[in-house]
Amino acid sequence: xxxxxxxxxxADNRYHVFEFRNVEMAAEFERDLLEAGIEFxxxxxxxxxxxxxxxxxxxxxxxxxxxxLRINHLLHGRHRGPFIAHTGxxxxxxxxxxxxxxxxxxxxxxx
Numbered sequence: 001x002x003x004x005x006x007x008x009x010x011a012d013n014r015y016h017v018f019e020f021r022n023v024e025m026a027a028e029f030e031r032d033l034l035e036a037g038i039e040f041x042x043x044x045x046x047x048x049x050x051x052x053x054x055x056x057x058x059x060x061x062x063x064x065x066x067x068x069l070r071i072n073h074l075l076h077g078r079h080r081g082p083f084i085a086h087t088g089x090x091x092x093x094x095x096x097x098x099x100x101x102x103x104x105x106x107x108x109x110x111x
Contacts, residue, residue: 006072009059016065018058018072025079026056032071038064 009015020026026045033040038060045054060068084090 005076006069014062015059016062016068018060018068020056020058021053023054023056025075026058029058029072029075032075033058033060033068036067036071038068038071040064040068 005020006016006018009017020029030042041059043057045056084093
């Protein structure tokens with residue numbers, strides 16, 4: 001199981017592979033790579049073993065990996081939602097955390 005959408009190419013360690021299961025994100029990643037002037041190879045989108053969604057794969061040379069990884073992170077940052085979507089729950093967690101820190105500081109000052 002991979003936690004990231006990139007990995008070192010299994011046959012040639014000079015390249016890293018970025019995978020996208022969302023067609024729109026893959027198109028946006030390709031556009032961002034072209035704007036940055038990063039050379040890449042794109043594999044035809046095909047379905048993996050048990051997946052119904054096509055997987056777009058991009059091969060990036062290791063010399064351009066850091067730039068491509070930055071583009072990948074910015075792309076995912078543009079498309080992500082907030083960690084805690086409900087505003088009330090988010091503020092409740094913030095206040096609870098602040099209260100615990102305050103209690104810890106008060107206990108430290110009392111001892």
